[in-house]
Amino acid sequence: MTHEPTVFVIDDDQIIRDSLATLLSTAKIRTEMYSDALEFLDRFDPERAGCLLLDVRMPGMSGLELQRHLSKMEVPVTTIILTGHADVSMAVGAMKTGAADFIEKPFRADDLIRRVREAMGKNLEARKQWNRNRELQVRVDTLTPREKTVLELIIEGNPTKTIASQLGTSFNTVRNQRTSIMRKMNTDSVVDLVRIMTEVGGQAEKN
Template identity: 45%
Template sequence: MHHDATVFVVDDDQAMRTSLQWLIESTGMSVQTFESADAFLANHYPGRAGCLLLDVRMPGMSGLELQSYLAREGYRLPVILITGHGDVSMAVKAMKAGAFDFIEKPFHDEDLLDSIRNALDYDERHRASQATRAQIAMRLAELTPREHEVMAMVTDGKSNKEIAAALGVSAKTVEAHRARVMEKMRAGSLAELVRMALIAAPESTL
């Protein structure tokens, strides 16, 4: 599990970076450490699997500022914020900004590891969801405008007769369109086609 994932640690305290690296690697997880937000940004690229373990208070760009920057730039790594100076308002601000978790020093090793595992699980699910959406989008792009219309009505629960009446065509024509939709979407059943339509919907959270 998480073989391709990396835990990215950003902390200006060298002793803390070393300690965290040892702790995380002791569980078999891959780790990369950075002494500043700038060092992380200089060596990281979007799309890498994993999570970000981020100290809140650092010289230069703070942890919260790095978190905000990554969100604006579309980076989707789950962020776990760590601080020795935590307070409720900072925690609320971090969570509202999209932090996956917020942990205060001193912390129990197992609590931190649990948070990391949960973040990696989340990242894995999110990536699988993105891959599924991309695959469905490619299939949808193969449909003609009329096939899109038929698919929308089919997945809305309308019968062939209702679709034929709405489009001003014969039920036999609708059947032909429907068959091509099922084939192009690689759907083995109506339920599967409906599921694809739900996943493709903009508001879908999958």
């Protein structure tokens, strides 16, 4: 199911939530409102594109704690921190752990809308690469443990004869495994194979 890109507003202040809902709706930007971090996490769907407008100080899980939690999930989440003047240093710290931007309260409507649109654009681009990486990882996961070992040796630059010697097997066996790897990875080029493995984060995992 395809969802329209959405701004997820997470703020315990009802007045702020209502104000942002009105502002973003006027700009024809889809929004969802949450009063705290746990309410958002209960309904969080990593497949949905958009960005978070996240208050720094909230009861229970703070905005910074939520930001750190989402960063560890390795999904493309683009976050804008909403902060009061006294919390600017905290917002800067959040950017070091992955937040895309921060906006001080009170904010100008046109500035917030512009920065929200920029954040949503960044999220869509990040999701393209995320989906690409997942597609490539599916290919890697089809390899057998021995094929993954051969793959590692291939991308290290070893020729088939050397791989066969290192693994104590025949040239023809490694050649057949190499052919199978290329077919499963949907490529016929070692250069492309190296590029693919770089995209998915390096060498194939060993089972």
